[in-house]
Amino acid sequence: MGKLGEGLSRYQKLGFCSFHTPGHKGREEFFDGLDFRSFDLTELPGLDMLHSPSGIIAEAQKRSAEVFGAEETFFLINGGTVGNQAMFLSLEETSDKRVVVERSSHRSVMSALVLSGRKPHYVIPTVHPEFNLPLGLDVGKQRIPWPEISACHVTYPSYYGTGFELNQLLDERKRMGCNTPILVDQAHGSHYLGPLFPPSALELGADLVLHSSHKTLSALTQSAMLHVQGDRISRTRLRQSLEILQSSSPSYLLLASLERAGEFALNFGRWASLREEVETLHRKVGRNFRILSQKDAGSYDIHTVDWSKILINTLPLGVPASRCVEYLRESYGIEPELWDEENILFMLGIGNMPEDVRRLTKGLESLAESASGFPRLPGFVELKKRVQYDGNVIPPLPNLILSPREAFFAHKRQISLKESLGHVVGETISPYPPGIPVIVMGELMTPEVLGTLLTAGEGRWQGWDGFRNQTIWVVDQE
Template sequence: MFLLSLGEELFKYQEKGFLSFHTPGHKGKREFFEGLNFPEQDLTELSGLDMLHAPQGVIAEAQKRAAQVFGAEESFFLVNGATVGNQAMFLALAGTKGKVLVERQSHRSVMASLVLSGLEPVYLKSIIHPEFHLPLGYEYKIEPQLWRGIQGIHLTYPSYYGTLSDIAPVVRGRELWAPSIPILVDQAHGSHFLSKLFPSGALAWGADLVLHSSHKTLSALTQAAMLHVQGERISRSRLKQALEMLQSSSPSYLLMASLERAVEFAQQENRWNLLFEAVQELHGQAGKALRILNPGDQGQYGIDQLDWSKILVNTSSLGLAAPLAVDFLRTRFRIEPELWDQENILFLLGIGNTPEEVLRLTEGLIAMAEWAHQVNGLGVTPSKLRENTLRSAKELEISLPPLRLTPREAFLAPKRQIPLKESLGKILGESISPYPPGIPWVVMGEEMTPEVLEALLNSPSKRWQGWDNPEHGIWVIEEG
C-alpha cells in the first residue's frame, strides 16, 4: 500500500470543502492575495527588493507602516513564525544570568526561549475555570520582592482560548518597584486588536515588546508574524542581532508581502463588525443549549476580558465527549474547529470568515446539542465524562512541579531514557506539550510529580510535541 504524497493529501483535504474555524486567519480566501504570483514571486534578496536583516528600501517602508498602524515605535517582520519572536524577546534582555517572571501556561516556544537565553523562570500560577477545567487566567500577586533580580516579565495576552487577564496591575507594579524592567507580551492570538470591538493591545498598556502571530487571525500567510517594540528598556541593537541569528538568511518574500497586505486589511473594521453581529446571534441561539464562554465569565478565575472572536464550547453538560461532537460537526456540517480536548471545542474566527459561515456554525452547534440527547442513551453521562477527561488542567496546577534545574541546564545535562512509569521523582530532560495548544504539562528541569505522571499515563492524547518517543519512555537527567 502506497501513501499519498503531501501534495496529494493537501488536494484531498481541500476537496472536502471544510469551513475553517481554525488558523490561518485568511481562511483560504484568494481576495487577500490578489496580485501576488506563485511561484514566479518566490524570490530571495535581489536588486531592488531590499534585505530583511538590513532593510533600507521597500521592506523598511513596509515595517514602518506596520509600526504606525499598530502603535509601535518600530516593527519587525518575522518569517519564522511567532516562535522566533518569543525567542528573540528573551535574547534581547539585558542579561542572561538572572530570572524572568513567566506564566506557567505559556506556549512551548517560551519554554524554548528559556533554553536559549539561560534565564531562570519564576512562574506565575494559573487559575483553573471550574466548568471548562482549563487554565483561563492567572494570579497577579506580583509583590515588590518578585521584581528584585529579574530581567523581565513575560505575559500571554490573550490566551489561546481568548481570555485576557488584567495587565494594568503589572504595569503599576513596574512603575512602583522596577521602572527599568521590560514587559514582554505574547499577543500572538490578538494581532487583530485594533478597533473598539476588541480589547486594547498590549502596546497601549505600556508593554515594551509585543508579538503578533499575524497569520492566526489576520490575512498573512502561515508562518508570518510581527514583533513590535517601544521605549528604551530594550536594546534595539541586541534585538536586531537576536532576530538575525534566529531567522532564516533566505527569507520568503511572499511571506513578507503577505504581512504588508495584512497590515492594510487589518484596518477594515467593517469585516469585524459583521462578524461581531453574527457571533452575538450565535451566543443568543446556541448559548441556550450549550455552555459557551461568555461575558458572564469576566471578573472571575483570573479573566478580565474576552476576545469574542474565540468561541469556546464545553460539551460535558450534554453528556457528550468533545471528540464525538467534533466528528458530528465535521461529518454533518463540514465544520473544522481549531482544537478540542475531551470536553471543550475551540472555534477561532479570522478576518477571512464571513457572517454566513458563523451562521452555519450556529446551526451546527444547535444540531449538535439536539443530537447529544439521542446519544445519551449510550451510557455516556456528564459524570462519566468527567472521570475520563484528563484531569491535568486542575491537578497539574494545584502545585507546580518543582523546578530543579533551569531549562537550559536540563537541556545540556547528560540524560538517559527510562519507562514513563519509573520517572516519579526524576528530573525531566524533555518538555511535554499536547498540540494544540502547545502549552507544556511539564518543562525540562522540573521534577516528575504524582499528578503529572498520572495525567501522562492516563492521557488519551496522541498529539505530543517535545516528547521524543512516548512508546519508549521519557528522558530524565542522569543522577550524580
C-alpha cells in the same frame, strides 16, 4: 503531483468552512495582484534586505508600526516562534538570569529558555473549573520579585481569547520603580485594533509585543510581526537575535502578505458584521452548551473575553467533543481550530463571512437536537470531578535543579516511570488541555507529579516520549 500535493488538493476539494487558522480563510481578495510564482524571489537589487532593510521592506515595516501603534516593527518569516525566542535573546546580561514566565506559555517560550539560558520564575494561571483550561491570571497573587528578574514574559490574550489585567502588571512595575522589560506574546490578538476588541499590549505600554499575523489577520501562514517601543530593549541586540534565528533567504511572498495584513487590519467593518452573528449564535445555542462569553469577564481572574473566539464546552450535552466535531464536519462541513475531551474552539479570522457564523449556528442547533441519539460514553460526565490542589487543578511546582538549557544539553537516560521519583527530569511533559506542563526539564520529580503521570489516560500529551511504554527521560547524574 506527489502525495503531499495530492493530499492538499483532496482536502481543498472537500470545501470545509474554516474556523481555524489562517485568518485569511483562503479568500482571494487578500492576495489580488500577488503573482505567487513570479513573486517568489530572493534579495535582489531594488528588493531590499530583511536583516538590513533600507528600502521597500523598511517602508513596509514602518507603515505596520504606524498601524499597530509601535515605535518599530520587525517582519518575521519563521513564525511567531522566533519572536518569542528573540525576546529572550535580546535581553541584557544581568547577574540574575531569572525571567518571569507563565507556566502555560507556548512551547516556543520554553525553547527560548533553552536557547537563552534564562531560568524561569513561573507564575501560575487560574484554571476555569467548567472548561478545565487556563483562562485567567491573578497578577496580585503572583508576588513577582521585580528587583531580582531580568524580564517578565506573559501571554495576552490566551489561546482561547481571555485576557488578564495586563495594565495592573504594568502599574505594579511602575509602583516598584523598576525598569524591567515586559514582553507580551499577543500571538492570538494581532487583530486587537479599534473599539470592537480589548486594548492591545502596545496600547497599554508593553515593551515587546509579538503578533502571529497569520492566525486572525490575512497574512500567510508562518508570518508574524514583532513590535517594540521604549528603550528597555536594545534594538541592536534585537536585530542581531532575529538575524541568528531567521532564514537568510526570506520569502518575499510572506513579507508582502504581512504588509497587506496591516492595511486590511484597519477594515473594522468586516469584524462588526461578524460580531452581530456571534451574538445571535450565543442567543440561539447558549441554552444547550456552556459557551465562554462576556459574562465570564470578572470571574476566575478573567478580565476580558474576545468574542471572536467561540469556546464551547460539551459536558452539558453529555457528548464528548470529538463526537460533536465528527458530526459538525460530516453534516455541515465545519472545521474547528481544536478540540479536546470536552471543549471545541472555533476561531474567527478577518476572512470569515457572516454566512460562515450562520452555518455554525445552524450546525450547533442541529447537534443539540441530535445529541440524544448519540451513544453515551461511560465516565464522560464524570469529568466534572477535577482533582484539586489548594483550590486549583495544577499540582505544586517541582523544585528547579537545572535550568532548561542545562537539562537539555545534559546526558540523559530513559528509565521506568515508576522509578523516576527524586530524579531530575529530562523532558517537558504537558497534558493538553490545559497545556500547562506538569513537569519541565530540569525539575525534580515529585510524588504529586508522579501520581498524575502514573494515572494518566490516553488523552493528548505533549513532549512525553515514552508515554506508550511508561518510561521517562531523566538527567544522568552518576
